[in-house]
Amino acid sequence: MDSKKPDRRGFLKGAAAAGLAAGAVQSASGQTPASGSSPKRGLKDQIAYGDRSRFVTSIREPAEGRPSPDAFGLTFHVVTPLAESVGIITPSSLHYVAAHRGFYVPDIDPKEHRLMIHGMVDRPLIFTVDELKRLPSVTRVHFLECIGNRAKPTHKSVAQTHGMTSCSEWTGVPLSLLLKEAGVQSGASWIVAEGAEEIKGASSIPLAKAMDDCLVCYGQNGEPVRPQQGFPLRLVVPGFEGIYQTKYLRRVKVVDRYYMTYNDYGHLQKDPKVVALTEQIGPKSVITFPSAGQQLSGPGFYEISGLAWSGGGAVRKVEVTTDGGRTWKDAEFKTPAYKMAHTRFALAWNWDGKACELMSRCIDELGTVQPSRAEVAKFWNEPLTPDFRPRGADNTIQLWKVASDGSVHNGNFA
Amino acid sequence: MGILRRLLPPAMALGVTMWAQSPTYRLGRTPTAEEMRAWDIAISPTGKELPPGRGTAKEGADLYVKKGCAGCHGPTGAGGKAPTLIVTKGAPTAPGAMPGMDMGIQPPGLMAVSAPYATIMWDYISRGMPLGKEGTLAPSEVYALTAFLLYKNDVIKSEDEAMDAQSLPKIQMPGREGVKPPPEWKHGTPRLQGYP
Numbered sequence: 001m002d003s004k005k006p007d008r009r010g011f012l013k014g015a016a017a018a019g020l021a022a023g024a025v026q027s028a029s030g031q032t033p034a035s036g037s038s039p040k041r042g043l044k045d046q047i048a049y050g051d052r053s054r055f056v057t058s059i060r061e062p063a064e065g066r067p068s069p070d071a072f073g074l075t076f077h078v079v080t081p082l083a084e085s086v087g088i089i090t091p092s093s094l095h096y097v098a099a100h101r102g103f104y105v106p107d108i109d110p111k112e113h114r115l116m117i118h119g120m121v122d123r124p125l126i127f128t129v130d131e132l133k134r135l136p137s138v139t140r141v142h143f144l145e146c147i148g149n150r151a152k153p154t155h156k157s158v159a160q161t162h163g164m165t166s167c168s169e170w171t172g173v174p175l176s177l178l179l180k181e182a183g184v185q186s187g188a189s190w191i192v193a194e195g196a197e198e199i200k201g202a203s204s205i206p207l208a209k210a211m212d213d214c215l216v217c218y219g220q221n222g223e224p225v226r227p228q229q230g231f232p233l234r235l236v237v238p239g240f241e242g243i244y245q246t247k248y249l250r251r252v253k254v255v256d257r258y259y260m261t262y263n264d265y266g267h268l269q270k271d272p273k274v275v276a277l278t279e280q281i282g283p284k285s286v287i288t289f290p291s292a293g294q295q296l297s298g299p300g301f302y303e304i305s306g307l308a309w310s311g312g313g314a315v316r317k318v319e320v321t322t323d324g325g326r327t328w329k330d331a332e333f334k335t336p337a338y339k340m341a342h343t344r345f346a347l348a349w350n351w352d353g354k355a356c357e358l359m360s361r362c363i364d365e366l367g368t369v370q371p372s373r374a375e376v377a378k379f380w381n382e383p384l385t386p387d388f389r390p391r392g393a394d395n396t397i398q399l400w401k402v403a404s405d406g407s408v409h410n411g412n413f414a
Numbered sequence: 415m416g417i418l419r420r421l422l423p424p425a426m427a428l429g430v431t432m433w434a435q436s437p438t439y440r441l442g443r444t445p446t447a448e449e450m451r452a453w454d455i456a457i458s459p460t461g462k463e464l465p466p467g468r469g470t471a472k473e474g475a476d477l478y479v480k481k482g483c484a485g486c487h488g489p490t491g492a493g494g495k496a497p498t499l500i501v502t503k504g505a506p507t508a509p510g511a512m513p514g515m516d517m518g519i520q521p522p523g524l525m526a527v528s529a530p531y532a533t534i535m536w537d538y539i540s541r542g543m544p545l546g547k548e549g550t551l552a553p554s555e556v557y558a559l560t561a562f563l564l565y566k567n568d569v570i571k572s573e574d575e576a577m578d579a580q581s582l583p584k585i586q587m588p589g590r591e592g593v594k595p596p597p598e599w600k601h602g603t604p605r606l607q608g609y610p
Contacts, residue, residue, distance in 0.1 A: 071495050072486075072545060101542065117442075118450050125442035126449070135439055181437045192456045199542040200549075202456050206599040213601075251453055258595035259458045260531060262538040268530060270592040276606040279596050312604055366602065371610035379610050 058084040060094055063148070063164060074102030075228070077148065079163025082288050088141065088307070088335045088342040090166035092226045098146040098164060098242050099201075100263055106197045106248060110224075110232035113196065115178075115216065119253035122183030129218060129232050135173045138215055141341040143167040143309045145281050146242040150394035153386050153413035158291035161398060161410065165309065167342035170236050171219030176211045179254065184211075188254045192261060193235050195248035202261040203244045205237060207254070213238050213340075216249060238340035239280050239311030241393055277392020281311030283370045284395040285318055285345070285362035296406035299353035305334075307342045310364035314338060317363040318345040324357035324399075331360065339365075351402070357411060358400045372397045373412065386413035455549075457537040461583030464536065467553030471573035474562025477555055482544050491566060496545075498524060500566045526567040528589035532582050536560050557582065 041051065062068040063077035070076050077098045080090055090096075110129045118124035149164035157163075179191075184207070191210045194202035205214070215236045217225055225231045230247030237244040243263050260268060269275045285308035290296055304322070308315045314337045319328040331345035345360070361370040373396045377384040380391065390396055401411035445453075457463050478484055484494075491500025501524060525535050540556045542548055551559070561577040564570045569587060577585075 104546075116445055116449070116453055118445065118454070123437065124445050124450060126445045127442040131441045134441060177439075181439060181442070183437070194456060198546075198548045200455065202541075204595075206596070208601070209599050253454065253456060255458065257458060257460075259456055260534050260595075261456055262534065262542065265525070265529065265534055265538075267596065268589075268593045270594070272594050272597060273606060273609075275594060275596045277609065279599060280605040282605055282609070313602065366604050368604045369610075375610035379608075 058094070060096070060163075061159060063096075063098075063160075068097075068102075070102055072102065073104065075099060075105055076102045077146065077164065079159045080166045082158045082163050082165075082286070082307070083291055083294060085288055085307070086344075088167050088344050089221060090168060092168065092221050092223070092229065095166040095168065095220075095226070095229055096144075096146065096164045097228050098148070100243060100266075101199055101201075103197055103199065103201075105227050107227070108196060108232055108248060113232050113248075113250065115233060115249060116251045117178055117182040117254070118251070119191075119255050120185040120188040121179070121254050122185060123181070125178070125182050127178070132173050132216060132233070133218060135177060137171055138174055139169060139171040139219070140215065140238070141167060141169050141338045142236055142238045143340060143342045144236075144242050144245050145284075145309070145311075145393075147278060147393045150390070151396075151398055151410065151412050153410070155292070155410050157293040158286060158288050158398075161292070161412075162286045162307075164242070165307075165342070167307075167309070168220045169222065170215055170217045172215040172217030172233075172236070175214040175216055175235065175252070178216065178252070179211060182254075184254055187256050190255050190258055192251075192253045192255055192259050193244070193246040193249060194251040194253070195230070195246050196250035197248045200250075201243075201246065201263055202259075203246060203263040204255075204259045204261060205240075205244055209237060209240065210252075239313075241278065241281060241311075244279075271391075274391045281309070281393055282395035283310040283312065283315070283362040283364040283368050284308070285315075285360040285370055286398045287320070287358055287360050287400055290358065290402060290408045291400055292408050292410040294408045296351060296402065296408070298406065299351050302349050302351055304331075304347045304349045304358065306331075306345055306360050308345055308360065308362040309340070309342045310362060310366075310368070311340055312368055313340065313365040315343040315345075315362055316365045316367075318343070318360055319363070320345070320347045320358070320360045322347075322349060322356055322358055325359060328361070353404060355404045356402050358402060359397050361397050370395055370397055455537070455541055457533045457540070459531040459533055459583065461531075461533050461579060464533070464579035464582060465553040466579060467557050468576045468578040469554045469556070469558025469561055470576050471558070471561040471565035471570070473554075474558035474560070474565075475573070477558050478562055481551070481555070481559075483559070486545065491563070499526065499563055501527060524567070526563040526569060530587055530590040530593040532560060532564060532569075532577075532585040532587055535563060536582060 058081040060078040063079050068076035068078050080096045115127045146164035151161035155161045190204050217234045217236050225234050233249040235246040235249045267278045287306040289305045308318045318331040320331045321328045331347045334344040337343045363369050374384050376390045377388050399411035401409045486494050486496035487499050488494030492498045557577040565573050
């Protein structure tokens with residue numbers, strides 16, 4: 001680099017000194033610069049690893065207002081800013097983060113990391129990360145979703161109601177390939193997948209699922225899995241709730257029973273119907289634009305846009321209503337409908353400037369239809385009050401209310 | 415493969431699923447017995463993975479202070495920054511807070527009261543506590559702390575009753591009744607038939 005060239009940071013500092021950064025000053029292009037707009041990294045660093053525009057400010061926020069980091073310095077649940085999302089890939093740095101107990105993001109040297117396959121196998125094996133990368137790879141797009149991803153009356157944005165789901169392109173080795181290398185013994189029925197972080201989070205996963213489509217991933221969105229997402233190895237269990245997606249994967253033990261680990265503990269229920277609703281995610285969708293907290297600038301054309309997904313397979317159809325459910329129209333898919341992946345849908349819409357109610361519902365390839373809160377309350381024979389809380393994972397329809405002034409509100413609980 | 419498929423149904427009728435089992439790539443190495451033993455920290459309800467050692471509630475009461483548990487969970491096992499561990503005696507056994515579960519599925523409640531097997535408590539204390547020093551407790555210390563929480567929550571009646579690999583899995587936990595593992599998962603089926 002030519003050190004004599006004026007660098008951008010120096011220029012901006014000069015501009016700030018000249019008073020340009022004071023208050024909401026308009027830039028030459030007429031746009032308002034973001035506050036504190038001086039880039040944190042030098043040009044050389046930015047050329048080596050690019051930043052987004054300083055005018056793009058969407059960030060993750062703590063879920064449920066629970067501080068992250070918390071009082072113990074643990075990273076806790078943070079949500080993806082879905083309102084600003086486009087397409088189906090969540091930038092890795094905006095992928096939601098969830099942790100059963102909260103966690104200290106481990107600083108793992110991939111050269112030191114190992115994955116052990118053992119238990120009810122003929123040939124226990126230990127792999128290095130480099131060995132795993134030598135094996136035939138698979139790349140697939142899959143969503144992850146925390147079971148805590150449920151809309152509440154207090155929620156004021158789609159990030160708060162639905163932000164604990166994100167979608168990535170994952171690259172790795174099929175877990176079934178590794179299990180076949182090890183030779184699963186007869187009588188095995190479950191695996192215990194365990195991480196290398198401080199708490200060594202472990203989940204019991206049905207062997208049938210492990211042999212079906214689980215991936216031991218080292219890649220996410222074209223680069224190594226990020227540390228907050230499990231670097232250097234993450235087990236992706238497509239369509240299952242988030243807790244099964246074991247980060248920092250270091251051990252897979254093949255066993256003959258449900259192990260009731262600490263992670264499994266939250267799934268231990270008396271009612272088998274509830275238990276069934278805590279593993280595979282049901283068909284689900286949400287409109288991300290217009291959504292609560294956003295503002296329509298006036299009557300006219302808008303493209304209603306949203307995300308649909310299902311743990312049961314690909315999204316077959318998404319229907320959208322703009323009149324509170326009296327009529328439903330088929331939405332257009334803007335992306336391929338991959339299995340167990342976010343699918344971007346849209347519907348052309350001319351807003352007449354009157355108050356209206358927007359909803360979407362997802363139908364997956366199994367023919368399962370995303371239910372309303374009323375339908376779920378009826379299934380459990382409970383009254384539909386604002387407090388009604390669907391048991392297991394909540395995949396109910398989200399209602400957004402558009403007021404005549406163009407403001408958009410969470411309408412589920414009104 | 416076609417022949418294999420025709421041969422499979424009798425085996426599947428017996429509930430046995432068969433996987434292709436021969437190694438193809440021959441990468442990775444065989445772990446040593448010591449590696450497998452050291453890494454194998456998940457404790458099943460049978461308790462067969464529990465290591466040797468023993469501890470009583472009386473010993474656990476000392477450790478609860480000495481190991482710093484009281485600092486986060488409160489001197490009485492309640493009222494600290496970290497989740498409640500002990501239900502006040504005589505008070506209704508309201509489910510306590512469960513670590514990290516406050517926004518997930520309905521918390522099944524305080525572990526010592528609602529865990530179906532005491533092995534779950536042992537497993538969690540062993541792998542997850544104390545915060546920042548996880549995995550440093552000796553097996554006997556984990557037995558003692560587990561016994562302490564069981565005693566304080568009225569699950570065992572004597573503070574001198576020793577917990578070890580034999581006695582711990584046999585504890586009749588009040589939360590045991592009716593707890594079931596998830597139903598069998600099958601590719602390409604809805605999560606719950608009949609659910610709207």
